[in-house]
């Protein structure tokens with residue numbers, strides 16, 4: 021009876037999962053394991069993944085660097101937010117959320133407008149009589165784009181964790197001889213760990229599979245795995261290779277969140293995704 | 294004589310213009326067990342937080358060994374605190390919680406190890422080193438909190454209602470334990486509680502507070518036997534408080550009769566509050582009594598009966614093992630040592646009247662219920 025009821029309640033979700041997650045996954049798997057020309061079963065696509073390893077490494081590198089920069093920028097912001105008065109907290113929360121309300125494409129295009137050789141920054145520099153800089157189509161521009169787009173995903177989980185840290189624990193640490201730096205290192209930072217882990221995960225996962233940012237802000241030799249997958253589907257007409265690449269990417273993301281979760285369960289709580 | 298360790302001078306604390314502490318003057322001796330006792334909201338925690346350095350008083354000074362420590366941050370004070378709800382570090386196990394202060398002080402590993410194990414023995418938690426905090430019971434967490442503070446061998450330990458969350462039985466055990474630890478380690482304890490029994494049974498000195506002011510300071514016996522005003526008399530145990538007039542030294546008049554008493558030094562004919570403790574009153578036959586009244590309620594309390602007796606419309610609480618049925622006519626005799634005289638105060642007339650006994654009784658049972666929490 022009880023079992024039936026819960027099955028009934030979770031039915032729609034299960035149906036949704038099957039139709040829009042499980043079946044597509046199987047399709048991806050099917051494509052990845054069939055030959056593009058003959059349609060026969062083959063490991064060819066999987067073997068060819070080796071060709072794309074440099075792009076994989078680049079994606080990982082760029083997203084790890086972005087996640088770390090987000091952490092360095094985001095932590096103080098989240099910490100500050102958590103220690104504001106409640107009204108200020110709500111306002112800052114809104115402020116952090118605000119860019120997320122705007123289209124991702126628009127936000128990235130705006131950076132193109134700012135950074136390009138005849139863009140706003142360079143025009144401004146020229147007005148001041150300074151030489152123009154080549155800002156766009158650099159690794160820095162790609163990372164800037166990633167940090168800008170994914171920073172809220174770092175700040176919000178961090179804030180959610182830090183704001184819950186009991187002030188009496190901080191007083192207890194002071195009581196036991198900690199100055200403010202020691203309080204931070206011995207109590208605040210360890211207790212923020214779940215927030216750090218989920219923030220890093222939430223920046224890393226979308227960043228590692230991004231294609232639009234690198235496409236618009238990167239140079240032609242900064243090709244990320246997301247770009248390659250897009251090209252396989254839209255230009256290269258090799259959906260089978262694209263499927264294999266997606267599969268690898270998915271495995272990568274799973275492994276990363278798995279590692280993060282392992283970390284998390286050693287500490288408090290686990291990752292909040 | 295033990296020497297003075299901490300002194301509070303004219304402490305005033307205001308929050309948003311509201312005066313929470315109103316001129317606290319108090320000193321604490323080395324090795325003393327001193328208790329701040331008062332109802333919830335009277336400013337006990339605030340006082341403790343000022344001593345611990347977590348609050349800066351609006352005005353007044355805190356002296357430690359004669360030096361003003363108003364501007365000394367908590368981490369530089371030789372004071373440790375057992376917080377109201379323990380505040381143990383959830384990310385550390387029992388060992389690391391207790392070792393926290395020692396590690397911050399960068400003591401050698403071997404010494405940290407030795408001292409942690411020593412203190413675990415003192416609080417009876419051997420073998421719990423690697424337990425997670427949230428796997429401990431309330432009583433065990435309490436012990437960890439005490440150990441975490443004591444292991445640093447502070448000169449002063451501040452304890453903010455450390456036993457309030459424990460059940461009655463455990464609380465009694467821990468009271469004895471704390472007293473034993475305090476005596477064994479020779480540390481000054483500043484203990485905060487709203488439980489008068491706890492305060493009386495553990496302390497060398499009790500400080501009764503109300504509304505941000507000290508009402509009385511003294512040894513437990515003195516506080517009980519010689520309350521300074523109606524508030525103290527009522528807060529510490531049960532009291533019948535009557536209006537009286539001090540005719541002369543050792544002579545007080547109430548209920549239209551003159552009684553001998555042991556108090557002196559009042560103005561002639563000064564109006565006073567007269568305290569008579571319920572357990573000091575014995576029944577006699579009506580014809581032998583100074584006063585004669587009628588029993589209106591009887592409650593069995595285990596050790597004794599709580600009997601309400603109506604004397605000319607004024608109801609007294611009498612605690613006795615001598616059962617009297619409702620409606621019985623009883624006499625009482627008052628000996629000089631049963632009568633305690635107090636100056637009139639702002640609290641006069643607010644306490645010590647048992648005419649609304651049933652309501653009072655409800656309050657009492659409610660209190661008892663709170664304690665069980």
Ligand SMILES: Nc1ncnc2c1ncn2[C@@H]1O[C@H](COP(=O)(O)OP(=O)(O)O)[C@@H](O)[C@H]1O
Nearest residue numbers: 308309313331332333334335336337338339340
């Ligand atoms: N930080 C604060 N801001 C405003 N009011 C406070 C603050 N801390 C305590 N109070 C007020 O001071 C009074 C005394 O509090 P407290 O010292 O905690 O009492 P107790 O420990 O005796 O129960 C209470 O009325 C409380 O509301």
Ligand SMILES: [Mg+2]
Nearest residue numbers: 337338377453
């Ligand atoms: Mg309190």
